Amino acid sequence: MATFTFELVSPERLLFSGEVESVVVPSSEGEMTVMAGHAPVMAVLKPGVVAVSEGKGAVRRLFVRGGFADVGPDGLTILAEVALPMEELDVATLAQHVRDAEEDVADAKTDEARQAAAERLSQLTELRDALVH
Amino acid sequence: MPSLKDLRNRIASVKATQKITKAMQMVAAAKLRRAQTAAEAARPYAERMETVLANLASRMTVTEGAPRLLAGTGRDETHLLIVCTAERGLCGAFNSSIARLARDKANALMAQGKTVKILCVGKKGYDILRRQFKDQIIELIELRSVRQIGFENADAVGRKVLQMFDAGAFDVATLFYSKFKSVISQVPTAQQIIPAEFDGETKAATGLDAVYDYEPGEEEILAALLPRNVSVQIFRALLENGASEQGARMSAMDNATRNAGEMIKKQTLTYNRTRQAMITKELIEIISGAEAL
Numbered sequence: 001m002a003t004f005t006f007e008l009v010s011p012e013r014l015l016f017s018g019e020v021e022s023v024v025v026p027s028s029e030g031e032m033t034v035m036a037g038h039a040p041v042m043a044v045l046k047p048g049v050v051a052v053s054e055g056k057g058a059v060r061r062l063f064v065r066g067g068f069a070d071v072g073p074d075g076l077t078i079l080a081e082v083a084l085p086m087e088e089l090d091v092a093t094l095a096q097h098v099r100d101a102e103e104d105v106a107d108a109k110t111d112e113a114r115q116a117a118a119e120r121l122s123q124l125t126e127l128r129d130a131l132v133h
Numbered sequence: 134m135p136s137l138k139d140l141r142n143r144i145a146s147v148k149a150t151q152k153i154t155k156a157m158q159m160v161a162a163a164k165l166r167r168a169q170t171a172a173e174a175a176r177p178y179a180e181r182m183e184t185v186l187a188n189l190a191s192r193m194t195v196t197e198g199a200p201r202l203l204a205g206t207g208r209d210e211t212h213l214l215i216v217c218t219a220e221r222g223l224c225g226a227f228n229s230s231i232a233r234l235a236r237d238k239a240n241a242l243m244a245q246g247k248t249v250k251i252l253c254v255g256k257k258g259y260d261i262l263r264r265q266f267k268d269q270i271i272e273l274i275e276l277r278s279v280r281q282i283g284f285e286n287a288d289a290v291g292r293k294v295l296q297m298f299d300a301g302a303f304d305v306a307t308l309f310y311s312k313f314k315s316v317i318s319q320v321p322t323a324q325q326i327i328p329a330e331f332d333g334e335t336k337a338a339t340g341l342d343a344v345y346d347y348e349p350g351e352e353e354i355l356a357a358l359l360p361r362n363v364s365v366q367i368f369r370a371l372l373e374n375g376a377s378e379q380g381a382r383m384s385a386m387d388n389a390t391r392n393a394g395e396m397i398k399k400q401t402l403t404y405n406r407t408r409q410a411m412i413t414k415e416l417i418e419i420i421s422g423a424e425a426l
Binding site: 007009010011012013014027028029039040041042043044068070077079081 | 171174175177178179181182185189283284287345346347348349353354357358361365368
């Protein structure tokens with residue numbers, strides 16, 4: 001299967017860089033799978049899990065929160081606000097993210113900001129529930 | 134002529150100082166490695182961010198609807214200078230060269246009749262600048278308690294800046310920090326972050342003809358990215374600063390250690406000369422005393 005270059009970077013470090021077969025990206029408009037030769041697209045991310053298939057059935061899962069994905073001629077780059085390998089993510093960390101999101105909702109000054117924050121919160125709680133069960 | 138005891142004391146005190154500077158040099162070397170890795174780890178993100186933004190910005194024509202973070206407020210009256218320096222001294226000209234750059238800029242702006250506001254990140258820059266710009270400094274953000282600068286720290290600063298921008302407190306923001314080139318060379322840099330500026334180089338390099346799809350829309354993405362870019366640039370500046378600071382301290386302390394070594398050598402020479410002179414003098418006295426008998 002054809003491969004393409006995938007990079008996942010957070011402000012603090014480069015989490016993943018290499019040739020992959022496909023990547024499932026949690027875009028704000030719905031999940032999408034990026035494969036080699038994908039049309040150039042730029043998408044905003046929602047909190048969720050990026051699933052990376054490196055071939056031979058191996059799948060790596062990474063948690064991302066916010067940021068955006070950029071598919072270009074030279075591959076896929078995800079710039080995430082927060083990114084963690086799934087192994088490092090535990091319920092406590094996620095609960096912290098949920099708390100942060102709740103604070104954001106409380107702090108929001110305009111209706112628009114509140115709506116955006118509330119949306120993020122619901123996405124996060126959804127993810128948490130999916131993980132806990 | 135100092136007595137032998139004075140000389141001995143002096144040598145001892147220089148030796149003690151040398152021990153301290155040597156220790157500081159080694160600590161700085163260890164910290165430098167960590168700071169350098171952190172700065173390097175953050176580079177891909179900031180670079181990609183810049184490419185993507187430059188890409189987006191180049192296709193956005195500056196119209197009335199363009200985000201203010203990109204197009205500016207249309208005025209050029211109030212300037213905010215964000216001066217990032219270290220929290221500690223004893224690192225050579227590191228703090229003063231950043232402060233000098235900021236001071237020159239502030240003076241130039243004020244000479245043009247513009248309003249200048251200064252936001253200090255790091256105590257040392259504040260100490261230097263407050264003498265001259267007491268009324269211009271609006272806030273000091275201390276990161277003394279932060280051991281390893283995380284994105285949250287930069288984000289906090291970034292949010293504060295954005296809040297002020299939204300409130301119309303300034304038109305142009307410039308970031309002052311020291312770029313880490315190597316251990317012996319750090320370049321004080323001024324970078325304009327609001328309105329966002331991209332150098333022509335990245336623009337040309339990213340002027341791809343690819344037809345991009347945007348989800349949700351171009352404006353939404355730009356609106357989400359631009360505020361984020363401010364924090365990212367500040368984060369990068371802080372990390373570069375961290376590495377620069379340790380590099381500057383390391384070479385400063387290396388110099389100090391070497392100077393102390395030289396001083397000890399000179400003092401020891403004087404000490405030995407004085408000692409011999411005294412012995413010779415005593416011998417002469419004894420001999421002449423014996424001859425007189």
